Amino acid sequence: MSRIPPPYRIKVVEPVPFLSAPERRAALDAAGYNPFNLRADQITVDFLSDSGTGATSTAQEAAAALGDESYAGARSWFRFRDEAAELTGYDHLLPVHQGRAAERILFTNLLKPGQICVSNTHFDTTHANVEIVGAEAVDLPCPEAADLDSHEPFKGNIDLAALEALLAGPDGERVGLVLLTITNNGLGAQPVSMANLTAARDLAHRFGKPFFLDAARFAENAWLVKQREPGYADRTPKEIATAAFQLADGCLISLKKDGLTAIGGLIGLKDPELFGRCEALLIATEGFSTYGGLAGHDLERLAVGLREVVDPSYLAARAEQTARFARMVNDAGVATIQPAGIHALYLNAGRLLPHLTPAEFPGHSLGCQMFLDGGIRSAELGSLYLGTLDEEHRLVSPAPFELVRLAIPRRVYTEEHFAYVAEVLGDIAKDPERIRGYRIVSAPPLLRHFKVRLAPR
Numbered sequence: 001m002s003r004i005p006p007p008y009r010i011k012v013v014e015p016v017p018f019l020s021a022p023e024r025r026a027a028l029d030a031a032g033y034n035p036f037n038l039r040a041d042q043i044t045v046d047f048l049s050d051s052g053t054g055a056t057s058t059a060q061e062a063a064a065a066l067g068d069e070s071y072a073g074a075r076s077w078f079r080f081r082d083e084a085a086e087l088t089g090y091d092h093l094l095p096v097h098q099g100r101a102a103e104r105i106l107f108t109n110l111l112k113p114g115q116i117c118v119s120n121t122h123f124d125t126t127h128a129n130v131e132i133v134g135a136e137a138v139d140l141p142c143p144e145a146a147d148l149d150s151h152e153p154f155k156g157n158i159d160l161a162a163l164e165a166l167l168a169g170p171d172g173e174r175v176g177l178v179l180l181t182i183t184n185n186g187l188g189a190q191p192v193s194m195a196n197l198t199a200a201r202d203l204a205h206r207f208g209k210p211f212f213l214d215a216a217r218f219a220e221n222a223w224l225v226k227q228r229e230p231g232y233a234d235r236t237p238k239e240i241a242t243a244a245f246q247l248a249d250g251c252l253i254s255l256k257k258d259g260l261t262a263i264g265g266l267i268g269l270k271d272p273e274l275f276g277r278c279e280a281l282l283i284a285t286e287g288f289s290t291y292g293g294l295a296g297h298d299l300e301r302l303a304v305g306l307r308e309v310v311d312p313s314y315l316a317a318r319a320e321q322t323a324r325f326a327r328m329v330n331d332a333g334v335a336t337i338q339p340a341g342i343h344a345l346y347l348n349a350g351r352l353l354p355h356l357t358p359a360e361f362p363g364h365s366l367g368c369q370m371f372l373d374g375g376i377r378s379a380e381l382g383s384l385y386l387g388t389l390d391e392e393h394r395l396v397s398p399a400p401f402e403l404v405r406l407a408i409p410r411r412v413y414t415e416e417h418f419a420y421v422a423e424v425l426g427d428i429a430k431d432p433e434r435i436r437g438y439r440i441v442s443a444p445p446l447l448r449h450f451k452v453r454l455a456p457r
């Protein structure tokens with residue numbers, strides 16, 4: 001069969017606004033041309049993030065009604081803990097309100113100032129939290145990731161030769177943590193193979209370093225391993241996810257993605273001593289260790305979400321939805337990172353808008369045009385996000401690629417929404433030269449993209 005229908009139907013809907021073109025222009029201008037400053041009631045299709053933006057199921061909402069809000073020892077915690085323990089195999093689990101809280105608590109206890117955290121690619125808040133504890137974030141993506149058009153199956157892998165060279169070299173002593181992001185959100189939603197995880201773990205352990213997973217999309221990574229890696233076709237996504245977790249010494253997870261909930265996160269550990277230190281910081285800054293900043297009803301939704309997300313029929317339909325969207329966008333004349341991942345599509349704005357230099361932020365220009373023409377919100381992943389700026393906010397060194405990420409919320413949009421977005425992109429691709437560049441008006445020093453303000457050139 002060529003069509004894989006989603007294993008659910010719609011029961012509750014939320015209205016979507018349609019602004020006129022002048023209204024959109026005024027909204028974007030008032031937002032300082034930063035999509036993070038737009039209001040949700042100004043957006044027709046919101047592809048800014050797949051984080052906490054998914055739809056919940058009837059089973060999750062029914063479970064939420066059972067939420068136990070006891071300060072300590074709530075029944076909801078034990079339901080969530082049992083599901084998470086079965087999925088991950090870790091003995092020591094701590095709930096947190098979202099992924100970055102897990103980053104802060106783990107890095108505070110695992111990294112010292114001057115140390116190095118090495119990754120396939122750090123996510124933005126992960127990078128920031130490494131730096132906040134005085135450590136250095138080093139990204140070693142595999143060489144295949146540099147070719148956006150190639151169909152290599154595991155472009156999310158870490159560069160094993162570079163990892164070994166770092167560990168064995170003069171900076172090896174400074175490495176405090178090896179952290180693999182699955183899937184690689186910073187680099188095209190590309191998966192990491194089990195072979196790469198195993199080899200990276202072996203290298204880390206050979207040099208006496210802890211090996212952890214940043215596993216926000218553990219189920220989507222498992223699905224792509226099942227489809228693409230020899231030897232895994234007959235394993236369930238859950239079995240593959242468990243095997244990945246068990247390769248590592250521990251994990252941090254933003255459950256706003258594959259937890260299928262609006263809020264939540266998790267730290268999983270094998271080491272009881274590290275657990276004790278993390279628990280003390282959790283209690284001081286997030287909440288007691290049986291709720292970690294979450295309400296009982298959140299824990300209930302999470303317990304159900306962890307089961308629903310590894311359902312093969314859900315993962316097959318979601319992967320197919322993104323793959324079909326990629327074909328529509330490619331047919332409309334816009335190149336995307338190949339092969340398509342699951343949680344997002346990455347548009348090659350540099351190729352679509354060659355008349356703009358990196359200093360004019362082509363990814364940002366394309367994102368703005370998608371909003372102006374169709375009320376579509378997206379996220380730039382190019383020189384605005386990753387480039388180096390001087391004191392006057394002028395671009396000094398560009399990002400390697402000028403991309404726009406269209407993050408796809410889970411169980412939210414229908415085929416018609418995707419066709420609509422592809423049509424807006426197709427119209428842009430017919431006359432790309434009309435699109436102008438942008439310049440930065442003001443920018444904060446850390447996590448620039450969230451608060452930067454721009455103006456058209």
Ligand SMILES: *Cc1c(COP(=O)(O)O)cnc(C)c1O
Pocket residue numbers: 051098099100101123125126181182185214215216254255256257264265
């Ligand atoms: C979202 C995300 C985080 C941070 O999690 P939040 O829940 O947004 O705080 C960390 N790492 C990765 C890979 C993510 O996708």
